[in-house]
Each structure stands twice: as C-alpha cells, then as structure tokens.
Amino acid sequence: MKRMKSPLLSLPGAVPGEGPDEGVAAHYGDLFREQRALADGTGFVDLSHRGVVTVTGADRLSWLHLLLTQHVSELPAGEATEALILSAHGHIEHALYLVDDGETTWAHVEPGSQGDLIAYLESMKFFYRVEIADRTEEYAVVHLPAGSIAETPGSAVARETAHGRDLFLPRAGLESFAAASGPAIGVLAYEALRVEAHRPRIGLETDHRTIPHELGWIGTAVHLQKGCYRGQETVARVHNLGKPPRRLVFLHLDGSEVKLPGHGAPIRLAADGEDGRQLGFVTSSARHHELGPIALALVKRNVPVDAELIADSTAASQETVVEP
Numbered sequence: 001m002k003r004m005k006s007p008l009l010s011l012p013g014a015v016p017g018e019g020p021d022e023g024v025a026a027h028y029g030d031l032f033r034e035q036r037a038l039a040d041g042t043g044f045v046d047l048s049h050r051g052v053v054t055v056t057g058a059d060r061l062s063w064l065h066l067l068l069t070q071h072v073s074e075l076p077a078g079e080a081t082e083a084l085i086l087s088a089h090g091h092i093e094h095a096l097y098l099v100d101d102g103e104t105t106w107a108h109v110e111p112g113s114q115g116d117l118i119a120y121l122e123s124m125k126f127f128y129r130v131e132i133a134d135r136t137e138e139y140a141v142v143h144l145p146a147g148s149i150a151e152t153p154g155s156a157v158a159r160e161t162a163h164g165r166d167l168f169l170p171r172a173g174l175e176s177f178a179a180a181s182g183p184a185i186g187v188l189a190y191e192a193l194r195v196e197a198h199r200p201r202i203g204l205e206t207d208h209r210t211i212p213h214e215l216g217w218i219g220t221a222v223h224l225q226k227g228c229y230r231g232q233e234t235v236a237r238v239h240n241l242g243k244p245p246r247r248l249v250f251l252h253l254d255g256s257e258v259k260l261p262g263h264g265a266p267i268r269l270a271a272d273g274e275d276g277r278q279l280g281f282v283t284s285s286a287r288h289h290e291l292g293p294i295a296l297a298l299v300k301r302n303v304p305v306d307a308e309l310i311a312d313s314t315a316a317s318q319e320t321v322v323e324p
Contacts, residue, residue, distance in 0.1 A: 003112055004136060006048045007175055008184055017187050019263075020111055020203055023049035027186030034189040035289040041147025043185040047166075048140035048174060051114030053096075055105040055121070057130040064105060067124055068096070069212065069235070071223040077102035080159045080166075082221045085120065090211050090234025094120075095202040095221065097166065099159035106157050106168050108141045110203055140171045142181075143190060150181045163197065192286035195296055198250055198321045204263060205248065205283040205296060211235070213244035214298065216322045246280065246298050247322035253285070253293035254315040260285040260293055265312040267297050274313055279303050282311050296321075 006024045009016060013029030016022065024046045027034055037043045055064060065073035070083030077100055085094040094117050096107040109117055114134050121132045144150050144165040152158045152167060159166040169177055178184055194201065200215040211234060212222045222235060238244055253260070267280040280299030288294050295311060301324050303309075309316045 004049050004140075006046050006140075008046045008048070008178055011178070011184055014184075015186070017049075021049065021187045021191075023111065025184065025186045026188045028184055031186070031188055031192075031287065032289040034183075034185040035192055037183060038145045038185050038189050038193060039289070041145050041149075043145070043183045044148075044150065044178070044181050045143040045145075045185050045187060045190045046140075046174075046178070047108070047143055047187070047190075048171065049111045050136075050141045051109040051111060051117070052135040052139045052141065052168060053107045053109060053114050053117060053121075054133050054135050055107075055130055056103065056133075057128070059128040060105050060130050061100065063125075063128040063130050065226070067121070067229060069222040069229060069231075070098075071226040072098070072100075072105075075100050075105075078158075078160070080161045084212060084217065084221050085117070086212075086229070086231025086235070088230055090231040090238075091208065092202060092206050092210050092212060092215075092217075097159065099157065099166075101157050104157075106159070108159075108166065108168070110201075113203075135168075138171055139168045140174045142167045142169055142174070142177065144181070153177060163193075163199075188286070191284065192288050192294075195250075195284050195286045195294055196288055196291065198248070198296065200248065200296070201284065205298065207298075210246075210298070211238060211244055213238050214246045214322060215248050243301055243324070244322070245301055247301050247303075247320075247324055248283075249280075249297050249299055249303075250319040250321050251282075251295040251297055251309070251311060251316040252291065252319070253295055253311060255292040257293070257314045260287065261295065261311040261314050267299055267316075268310050269303075270308040270310045270315060274310065279309075285311075 068083035285295035
C-alpha cells in the first residue's frame with residue numbers, strides 16, 4: 001500500500017519521521033517546545049500519512065455494527081468513537097477512529113493499513129447497501145489539541161474527542177490550513193502525549209496475539225453489551241471467566257540514560273539483571289517535556305505491580321494501566 005508523503009515536510013526545520021510515521025515530520029526543530037504548545041492547546045499535528053476510509057449507504061451503521069467491537073448502530077451524527085476489528089480468536093487486527101456526518105462514516109487508521117481493512121470490509125458486504133472507499137489520496141488527517149481555538153474549515157469533517165479534534169481535511173487544502181493554523185507540531189510530540197495518556201496504538205502496543213483486555217480497550221473501543229461480532233467469544237470469556245495473560249504498564253525510565261529503549265526492548269525484573277527472564281517488552285517510548293523519559297510496555301500479568309524493572313538496560317519504575 002502506497003504511503004503518503006506530506007508537503008509540510010518542506011516547512012522550515014522539518015525532520016522526517018521514521019517507522020510507522022514515515023511521511024510526516026517527526027519534529028520541526030524543538031521537540032519540547034512543540035510538546036508544550038500541544039499541551040497548551042495550540043498548533044496542529046500533521047497526521048496526513050494515516051489511512052482514510054469511508055463507508056456510505058443506507059445500511060452503513062447497522063452493517064458496521066455487525067463487524068466492529070463498538071456499538072455503532074445508532075451512532076449520532078458528529079459523535080466520535082473508536083472500534084476494533086478482531087480475528088476469530090479475538091486478536092486485534094485493526095483499530096478505527098470513527099465519526100459519522102449523517103451521510104458518511106469516516107475512519108482513520110494506521111498508515112498503510114487501509115488496503116487490508118478495505119479488503120476485509122468488501123468481503124463482508126453481502127447484500128447490504130454500503131459502499132466502501134479509500135479516501136487517503138483525497139483527504140489528510142490533522143489533529144488540533146484539546147483547547148484549540150482554531151476554526152474547523154467548512155470543507156473538513158471533524159472528529160471531536162477529549163484529546164482534541166481530528167479533522168478529515170481535503171488534501172489539497174493542507175498547506176493553506178497549515179499557514180492559518182500553525183505552528184506545525186511534529187508527530188514525536190503527539191506520541192509523547194499519547195504515551196503519557198496511556199493510549200495504546202495498534203502496531204506498537206500490539207503484536208499478533210494481543211487481545212483488547214491487555215491494553216485497557218474494554219469500554220473505550222469494545223462494547224460489552226452488543227450483538228455478535230468476530231472474536232466476541234474470546235472477549236466475553238476473558239471478561240467473565242478469566243484474566244488476560246498480559247497487561248499494559250506505564251514506565252518512568254532512568255533519566256541518566258542517553259538512549260531510550262526502543263520498541264521490542266525486553267523487560268526484566270531489576271533484581272534479576274540483564275540476564276534475567278524476559279517478562280515483556282517495551283511498546284512505545286518517548287521523552288516528555290515534564291516527566292522525562294517514559295514508556296509503555298506489555299508485561300506478563302503476574303509481574304508484581306510494585307516490582308522495579310529494567311527495560312533493556314534502563315532502570316524503570318511502573319504505574320498500573322491495566323489491573324492484574
């Protein structure tokens with residue numbers, strides 16, 4: 001799947017992102033200033049590398065309700081929600097960030113994942129009156145932080161959440177929007193605040209066997225009182241009868257280390273040292289303008305909540321995100 005490259009990479013100071021955020025700016029020269037601006041409700045984040053998918057047709061909400069983990073059959077126009085698509089075994093395959101404008105359901109998804117998502121949706125159309133489209137080349141996602149007083153252009157569809165506004169903006173208007181709504185803020189600042197808020201991101205906090213309970217997505221992206229969907233049996237069984245095998249934790253990392261532990265870095269008990277048994281892995285790490293180096297990690301459920309850990313070779317203290 002073709003990745004989009006933002007024209008805003010031509011702005012002064014822009015440093016290209018890497019990995020899943022290739023195609024937009026990681027930062028524009030001052031990471032902590034950008035984080036503070038975002039936390040204060042100013043500026044915008046270019047997320048134009050993300051995939052954009054729309055569903056139209058009279059049956060769109062009732063049909064999506066059958067496929068998604070979220071209750072969307074009566075989703076009011078303009079109300080934001082998020083939802084997952086699971087495998088038959090309950091493992092997370094897609095995360096969708098949704099809003100319906102009364103005629104069309106809009107979703108943004110991880111960069112490059114829209115092709116696989118659309119292929120699955122197309123395979124499930126059957127006799128329903130729905131049309132699915134990849135709108136990534138036409139629309140760019142931009143994020144306005146909570147508290148922003150920037151106006152939403154009339155040509156954009158807004159998705160309002162507690163964390164800010166996601167706009168589905170015509171891609172042709174991205175540069176004029178940037179000129180009117182700056183300063184531009186890089187995706188590293190956005191990611192640092194995401195980690196601080198303990199918000200999981202598919203592809204980073206997930207692997208091939210992650211179930212929603214491990215990441216705290218029950219209730220926010222998974223509705224427990226709705227009809228059947230693929231993977232529901234696993235969701236119900238774990239919720240009612242057991243505990244997930246792993247849990248998400250937030251880590252405060254030793255600030256004396258120069259290098260952050262990267263995605264996949266092993267988590268061990270500090271008492272066992274670097275040769276100890278691996279108990280999990282770092283999913284995301286960041287340098288925060290107030291908290292210093294921080295991370296999210298997925299660890300075995302039975303790791304004591306007060307245990308001192310090491311992430312690769314970096315000392316780490318944990319805060320509980322998902323209860324054991």
